[in-house]
Amino acid sequence: KPPLFTTLTFWTNSKTNTVHLPSDYNEPNTDRARMDSLTPDAKQIFILSGQSNMAGRGGVFRDHHHHNRQQWDGVVPSECQPHPSIHRLDAHLRWVPAREPLHADIDAKKVCGVGPGMAFANKVRECAGEVGLVPCAVGGTAIKEWARGEHLYESMVKRARESVKGGGEMKGLLWYQGESDTSTQHDADAYEGNMVKLIENVRQDLDLPWLPIIQVAIVSGDNKYMEKVREAQLGMEIPNVVCVDAKGLELKDDHLHLTTKSQVQLGHMLADAYLQHFGPSEPNSHASL
Numbered sequence: 001k002p003p004l005f006t007t008l009t010f011w012t013n014s015k016t017n018t019v020h021l022p023s024d025y026n027e028p029n030t031d032r033a034r035m036d037s038l039t040p041d042a043k044q045i046f047i048l049s050g051q052s053n054m055a056g057r058g059g060v061f062r063d064h065h066h067h068n069r070q071q072w073d074g075v076v077p078s079e080c081q082p083h084p085s086i087h088r089l090d091a092h093l094r095w096v097p098a099r100e101p102l103h104a105d106i107d108a109k110k111v112c113g114v115g116p117g118m119a120f121a122n123k124v125r126e127c128a129g130e131v132g133l134v135p136c137a138v139g140g141t142a143i144k145e146w147a148r149g150e151h152l153y154e155s156m157v158k159r160a161r162e163s164v165k166g167g168g169e170m171k172g173l174l175w176y177q178g179e180s181d182t183s184t185q186h187d188a189d190a191y192e193g194n195m196v197k198l199i200e201n202v203r204q205d206l207d208l209p210w211l212p213i214i215q216v217a218i219v220s221g222d223n224k225y226m227e228k229v230r231e232a233q234l235g236m237e238i239p240n241v242v243c244v245d246a247k248g249l250e251l252k253d254d255h256l257h258l259t260t261k262s263q264v265q266l267g268h269m270l271a272d273a274y275l276q277h278f279g280p281s282e283p284n285s286h287a288s289l
Contacts, residue, residue: 043087043130043168047160048102048117049146050177052139053216055103056115057252058260070111076100079264080118085125088117088133093162095132103135110139114260119267120174120274127275128171134163142180142187143194148201157205172212172278173202174270176246178229179256182221185228192232199238212240212278214270219246220256242277244269 048054059073080100088098091105098121101112121131136156146153164170181187195215203211217233218226234243249262258266 043132044124044128044171045132045134045160045163045168046120046124046171047134047136047156047173048115049136049156049173050175050216051137051141051180052107052110052256053179053218053220053246053258053263054115054117054137054174054176055107055110055135055139056101056113056117056263057111057139057257058114058263060111060113060257072101072111072113075260076114077119077260077264079122079267080114081122082118083122083125085129086118086121086131086133088135089159089163093159095166098131098133102133103137106135107138114263116174116176116263116267116270119264120271121267123268123271124274127279130168132163132168134159137176140180141177143177143191143198144187146177146198147194148197148205153198153201157202160202160206170206170208170211172214172274174214174216176216176218176266178218178233179221179226182218182224182226182229185225188225188228188232191229192236195232195236196238199241210240212274213238213242214273214277215241215243216266216270217243217245217247219249219258220251240278242273244273 059075060070061073062068063071082097082099084097086098087095088102090096091108098118100114100118102115102117103112117133117135121133125131136152136159138152141152146156160170178191181191199213203209215233215236217230220226221229234245236243244266246258246266249265250259251257251262252259
């Protein structure tokens with residue numbers, strides 16, 4: 001069976017489910033006009049936001065031979081392969097071909113690996129067609145850092161607005177965050193109110209009152225108050241907000257981050273939730289930001 005992506009030089013025609021990208025691989029240095037031409041006006045755009053498990057730590061390991069520095073193993077599952085119809089908005093607000101790790105230039109102070117974004121996009125594109133991803137997640141961030149007026153929030157809104165300027169529809173916000181709010185009772189108790197306010201703010205600031213939100217119920221964090229945060233996430237009753245439960249997904253040895261396999265599973269769970277609740281036939285969002 002011939003490979004699907006014959007134009008990508010790092011594609012392998014073997015029967016394995018993964019490929020190993022070269023350690024010195026970099027995105028092609030292409031001008032903005034050509035990047036913009038890669039994305040037709042019909043693209044369906046999704047914001048990826050939250051903290052490290054959305055940014056992706058799948059395949060990231062600690063290399064004890066190099067002073068315990070973290071590295072990504074470069075393994076890209078078949079479900080996360082690049083595809084000509086999937087693009088991402090890079091740190092310079094340019095549309096570029098999407099490939100793992102999606103957040104490398106956004107969560108730039110950490111080593112990023114596989115997250116749920118590419119597995120999500122590959123499944124959704126079969127129904128939605130052209131997909132645009134807007135990575136915004138930053139590891140180790142608490143929800144108070146995503147309040148209106150804070151740098152992370154304002155950057156997310158700016159990137160979302162920029163993403164639709166060339167055409168396309170903002171179809172949803174995928175949110176995976178909360179581990180950093182499990183350490184104190186105060187933070188855990190305040191989580192639901194802060195999340196509700198975040199949803200209200202982002203919908204208002206993007207002028208999308210029915211913007212679909214798919215949040216992930218956390219599966220790791222401080223055991224003291226993790227269930228309190230999960231309870232808030234799973235029990236939230238807001239129109240066009242659904243929750244996907246990560247409970248049961250395999251964690252890495254750090255007991256905090258999802259494995260590569262789990263990230264693929266999560267991406268498919270997010271795609272299923274989107275297609276079930278907000279599929280392409282649902283007129284729940286608009287492009288006028």
